[in-house]
Amino acid sequence: MRTAACAGMTALLLAASAAAADKIEFWTFSMKPKFTPYYETLVKNYEAANPGVKVEWVDFPWDIIQTKLVTRIVAGKPPALVNLNVPWADEFARDGLLMPVDAMLADARPRYLASTLEDLTFNGKTYGFPMYSNVAVIAYNTQIFKAAAIPHAPRDLDEQLLFARQIAARTGKAGLCPALSKIDGLMMQQGLAVIANGKAVFNSPGHVALIRKLAETYKAGGLLKDALFAEDNFPAAIDAYKGGRLGMLLAPPTAVKRIESDAKDIYAITDVAPAPLGPTGIADGGWLIHFGVPKNVDAKLLPAVGKFARYLTNDANQLAFARQASVYPAMAQAANDPFFTTVPPKARAAEKAVAAGAVSMPHSHTLYVAGIPDYDELRRYLVKAVEAGVTGKQDIQQALDQAVAIWNKKLAAQRSH
Numbered sequence: 391m392r393t394a395a396c397a398g399m400t401a402l403l404l405a406a407s408a409a410a411a412d413k414i415e416f417w418t419f420s421m422k423p424k425f426t427p428y429y430e431t432l433v434k435n436y437e438a439a440n441p442g443v444k445v446e447w448v449d450f451p452w453d454i455i456q457t458k459l460v461t462r463i464v465a466g467k468p469p470a471l472v473n474l475n476v477p478w479a480d481e482f483a484r485d486g487l488l489m490p491v492d493a494m495l496a497d498a499r500p501r502y503l504a505s506t507l508e509d510l511t512f513n514g515k516t517y518g519f520p521m522y523s524n525v526a527v528i529a530y531n532t533q534i535f536k537a538a539a540i541p542h543a544p545r546d547l548d549e550q551l552l553f554a555r556q557i558a559a560r561t562g563k564a565g566l567c568p569a570l571s572k573i574d575g576l577m578m579q580q581g582l583a584v585i586a587n588g589k590a591v592f593n594s595p596g597h598v599a600l601i602r603k604l605a606e607t608y609k610a611g612g613l614l615k616d617a618l619f620a621e622d623n624f625p626a627a628i629d630a631y632k633g634g635r636l637g638m639l640l641a642p643p644t645a646v647k648r649i650e651s652d653a654k655d656i657y658a659i660t661d662v663a664p665a666p667l668g669p670t671g672i673a674d675g676g677w678l679i680h681f682g683v684p685k686n687v688d689a690k691l692l693p694a695v696g697k698f699a700r701y702l703t704n705d706a707n708q709l710a711f712a713r714q715a716s717v718y719p720a721m722a723q724a725a726n727d728p729f730f731t732t733v734p735p736k737a738r739a740a741e742k743a744v745a746a747g748a749v750s751m752p753h754s755h756t757l758y759v760a761g762i763p764d765y766d767e768l769r770r771y772l773v774k775a776v777e778a779g780v781t782g783k784q785d786i787q788q789a790l791d792q793a794v795a796i797w798n799k800k801l802a803a804q805r806s807h
Contacts, residue, residue: 413444414691414698416471416681417459419452428711436701443694459684463487468684470695471702474518476509476678476756483517484761489683490515494696501705506720509678509756518680519703520720522712525750526640526665526675527743529649533659534637537561543663547580550638550666551603554612557637565637566607567614567627573776574769575757576600579668584759584772588805590797592772593790601790605780619777632656640665642675643743644716650740662742664749676754678720716744718751725751763804771796 421429433445448469450458456478462468474482482488492499492515499507506520528543528550535553538560544550554565568576574584574592582596591597607613614636617626628645630636632653639645650657665674681699683692701707708719709727719725730748734741759765775793779786 415469518682522717523678527746555610558611564614646743660739673750673753
């Protein structure tokens with residue numbers, strides 16, 4: 391009897407451990423309540439197709455998910471998968487808190503857009519399953535363009551700035567509102583490094599020339615002055631565009647839908663084109679979101695985690711999510727779906743914006759400076775220097791030299807610790 395009881399207990403323990411091994415917990419950020427039906431349906435479908443697998447979806451606000459993740463990794467109880475952006479993934483991978491997923495990507499790897507896998511490759515290893523990204527398109531007011539005698543959408547940054555000056559000279563309105571609080575990203579998109587060999591290098595002749603072009607356009611009235619250097623100047627930019635005070639708006643396609651609902655008169659005279667690629671061939675406005683695998687996930691669970699991650703980010707699921715969220719899939723087949731690439735006859739700006747973004751999506755990269763602690767503080771010094779140079783308060787070379795000196799002093803202090 392005792393032997394039978396022991397055998398029965400062993401069977402129960404084995405069943406319990408198998409059940410535990412098959413529990414997959416995955417985290418997203420800021421998806422509730424809008425995407426609750428999407429994720430609940432996805433989980434239900436997966437469990438139905440994979441008997442014995444229990445999937446638990448947990449959603450956190452975006453600003454606390456990192457802290458929650460570190461706490462759970464340190465406690466040895468991490469989720470199997472977690473939503474991250476690329477800078478977070480870079481930091482977690484550097485600190486040894488994420489696992490490479492090359493083996494788990496398996497034969498799905500070629501189906502992701504190459505640019506998205508490149509974003510998640512650090513030191514030759516891939517640290518996530520790409521899910522979705524965004525890109526900017528350029529919306530422009532055709533009446534303002536006509537009044538300024540501009541024949542077509544701008545094809546590069548120089549034309550954007552030239553057209554902005556033309557608009558100011560001929561209509562008295564601003565032409566452009568670049569996000570200058572993210573000047574580091576613009577520099578990189580234009581092929582100008584911010585840091586090289588561990589030192590700040592944004593005071594080169596090329597950097598000075600870029601800031602000088604911005605300063606000339608600012609002086610000519612071509613740049614919208616409302617919140618130009620604010621951490622987020624998009625609200626000011628879209629308000630100016632909706633009010634007919636701005637010639638061009640660089641923004642994701644969702645912004646064009648906002649113009650349609652908020653300012654029908656301006657929407658009626660809006661046309662859209664793909665945002666110009668930089669000389670690097672990189673599109674503006676990329677920001678990749680993906681699923682990473684934290685350190686300390688039970689090794690026995692990894693095959694099941696890989697299978698679920700491939701399902702979570704497959705073409706059908708990415709396409710369904712991207713259509714609901716107005717973002718772009720990171721899977722090549724989904725990104726080429728007619729929903730994104732077909733412009734219907736008599737299409738208006740919102741439909742054109744979706745297709746214009748799809749043109750740029752294969753060129754989308756998340757532009758950021760990797761591997762620098764307290765980077766936001768350093769960037770503020772750069773933005774202040776650029777503001778001083780653009781607004782004419784200080785000589786451009788002098789302002790950039792001073793900021794580079796501050797950066798290099800702080801970077802050297804970081805290295806010595």
